[in-house]
Amino acid sequence: MITRKSERTTEMREAMRGGAGAALLTPASKQLPANARLFSEIRLAPGSSIGYHVHENETEMFLFLEGEGRVMDDDTEVLVHPGDSMATFSGHGHSVESIGDTDLVLVAVIIKD
Numbered sequence: 518m519i520t521r522k523s524e525r526t527t528e529m530r531e532a533m534r535g536g537a538g539a540a541l542l543t544p545a546s547k548q549l550p551a552n553a554r555l556f557s558e559i560r561l562a563p564g565s566s567i568g569y570h571v572h573e574n575e576t577e578m579f580l581f582l583e584g585e586g587r588v589m590d591d592d593t594e595v596l597v598h599p600g601d602s603m604a605t606f607s608g609h610g611h612s613v614e615s616i617g618d619t620d621l622v623l624v625a626v627i628i629k630d
Contacts, residue, residue: 520547536612538565545624555627561586561615571610572627579603580624585617 525543533540541560549556554575561567561584569589579602586597589612590605596616597603605611607630615621 518546518548520545533567534570534612535568536566536614538562540565540567552629553627554629555625557625558582559613559623559625561613561621563615563618563620565621566614567612569610569612572605572607574607574630575627576607576630577605577611577625577627579613582622582624584615584619584621586621586623587614587616588612 524547525545527541527543530540530542532538538561543558543560545556545558555577559567581597581599581601581603583599588595588597588603589610590603591609591611603611613621613623
């Protein structure tokens with residue numbers, strides 16, 4: 518199944534998971550398999566963030582495409598750059614913050630365990 522760029526609609530989420538600013542989510546596909554909860558491009562303007570949260574019974578994976586970011590991977594702070602990836606497994610938590618001069622753009626996938 519193909520989803521054309523023109524079919525993708527962007528949603529703005531203010532203070533996502535208690536973070537700062539807004540996150541722009543653009544689903545990558547019109548339809549997901551039953552065990553997937555999210556497959557989306559996420560764009561964070563400089564200074565915007567997704568607040569720290571823990572995943573239960575699911576895994577979230579990020580592929581960072583553009584910009585510079587700072588993530589909390591459980592209790593470890595890590596700087597991320599284009600080409601880096603991150604996996605947060607069930608029972609673990611993370612946050613994401615855009616810290617550069619340009620938007621932080623990533624692809625996020627959430628798979629239910």
